[in-house]
Amino acid sequence: MITLWELGGRNGRRYSLFSWRTRMALAHKGLAFESKPVCMSDKAVIAFSGGKTVPIVKDGETVVRDSWKIAEHLEDRYPSAPTLFGGDVGRGVTHAFNVWIDRAAVLPMLAVIVADVHERVEPADEQYFRESMEKILKMTLEETRKGRAEAMARLTRTLEPMQALLKRQPWIAGAQPAYADYILFSLFQWARVMSPQPVAEAPLREWFERVLDLHGGFARKVPTA
Numbered sequence: 001m002i003t004l005w006e007l008g009g010r011n012g013r014r015y016s017l018f019s020w021r022t023r024m025a026l027a028h029k030g031l032a033f034e035s036k037p038v039c040m041s042d043k044a045v046i047a048f049s050g051g052k053t054v055p056i057v058k059d060g061e062t063v064v065r066d067s068w069k070i071a072e073h074l075e076d077r078y079p080s081a082p083t084l085f086g087g088d089v090g091r092g093v094t095h096a097f098n099v100w101i102d103r104a105a106v107l108p109m110l111a112v113i114v115a116d117v118h119e120r121v122e123p124a125d126e127q128y129f130r131e132s133m134e135k136i137l138k139m140t141l142e143e144t145r146k147g148r149a150e151a152m153a154r155l156t157r158t159l160e161p162m163q164a165l166l167k168r169q170p171w172i173a174g175a176q177p178a179y180a181d182y183i184l185f186s187l188f189q190w191a192r193v194m195s196p197q198p199v200a201e202a203p204l205r206e207w208f209e210r211v212l213d214l215h216g217g218f219a220r221k222v223p224t225a
């Protein structure tokens, strides 16, 4: 049995974008898992992992923290299940995409949705979340609400290459969906679970709907904003 520690929000929401990468990777591999929701401010409960972030996976006796390392672990441990990367070159390119999304796109999306996310975290996390996000964004949550249109424009500009790509091929990974799709998907699922604002335009919007339908609608059937 695989156990996944991840952020839990109000009303059963699972809102860690990085944990959505892991969830999708597990579904892609056809692996069942048990979800253990944790509060962002409760570091004692995840101390066993040696770190302070989720997702964390325990697979048998193996504990893996960090969504990219978890994806590599699943690919190596379950080689006969559908591939996440499509070989060594695909693994390298997917890693490059992972780094690009994390460095270029996560902050622009955060700036758009952060105040909505704050309204949906567990009450025990409200203060911790506010303090850490205001430090990262160098502005108050109230200021992010005022700057939303500008943040949305920055996000759209950042992701324009993905809009162009999705006019040429159906999935980020090419002809079939794979882990690269889940990396980009995680941003929009984060928004879908925690914010009532629409954030994706066509053709990204249609691609997002296709990912929601994958694996029996696994990602569609969850509590959202």
Ligand SMILES: N[C@@H](CCC(=O)N[C@@H](CS)C(=O)NCC(=O)O)C(=O)O
Pocket (backbone or CB within 6 Å): 007, 015, 016, 017, 018, 019, 040, 041, 052, 053, 054, 055, 065, 066, 067, 068, 132
């Ligand atoms: N590179 C890590 C990033 C993980 C990460 O930042 N997780 C966030 C939740 S989305 C977290 O646990 N934050 C805890 C904190 O900020 O205290 C990964 O890909 O797993």
